[in-house]
Structures are given as structure tokens and as C-alpha cells.
Amino acid sequence: MLQRAAVLAFGVSVEQMSSGRLAADQTPSAPQALIESVQLMRMRQSIAQLERAFVEEVALDRTRREKLSETAEKRTRRRAIHKTHQNGSLRFVALIFAIIATAVIVTITMFEVLFLVLG
DSSP states (O other): OHHHHHHHHHSSOHHHHHHTOOOTTSOOOHHHHHHHHHHHHHHHHHHHHHHHHHHHHHHHHHHHHHHHHHHHHHHHHHHHHHHHHHHHHHHHHHHHHHHHHHHHHHHHHHHHHHHHHHO
16 A cells, blocks of 8 residues: 555655666656755755855955056056156266366366466
8 A cells, every 4th residue: 555655656666766766768756856956956056156156266356456456556656766766866966066067167267267367
């Protein structure tokens, strides 16, 4: 009686259920459908895990790109400041040289004129 109820309810006999085999023309039974639904749930979970991992990777990539961009901007600013400082130092040296040269030329010219006037 129990076997007949199992055959009517699930479409398979108790022996087929215990062995896990179905004939090619039989439709999947409730236990088989349950196994397939569990596998489908696992697949959905793995897809969800892949999606979460992808979202995390995208976020990490975005922060990595932002850090690289900030680093490049800082490096550019440092180079510009260094170049400005270097150019400023060169201009200062040129200014000092021009002042000294002017003082020397004025002094020499002044003594020559004084020599010509008194001489």
C-alpha cells in the first residue's frame, strides 16, 4: 500500500527512489525536482556571490584609480613648485650678478672720469 502511494504521489517506486535512477521517459520526481531546485539555488547563490565580488572589485578599482590620480596631481604640483623655486633661484643669482657688475662698472667709470678731470 505504501509503495503504491509513493508510486502515485511521485511517479516512481521506492526502489527507484532509493537507487536514484529514473528511466529516460520518466519525468523528474519530487525528490529529483527538489535536488534540481537546490542546485538552482546554489547556482543563484554563486551568481550572487560573483556579482558581489564584481561590485567589490569595481569599488576597489575606483578607489585605486582615484589614489593614482591624486598621486599624479601631487607629483605634478611638486614638480611645478620645484621648477618655480629653481627658476627663482637662477633669477636671484642673475640679479645679484647684475648688481655687482653694475657697481664695478660704475666704480671704474667714476675713477676714470675723476682721473681725466684732475689729470
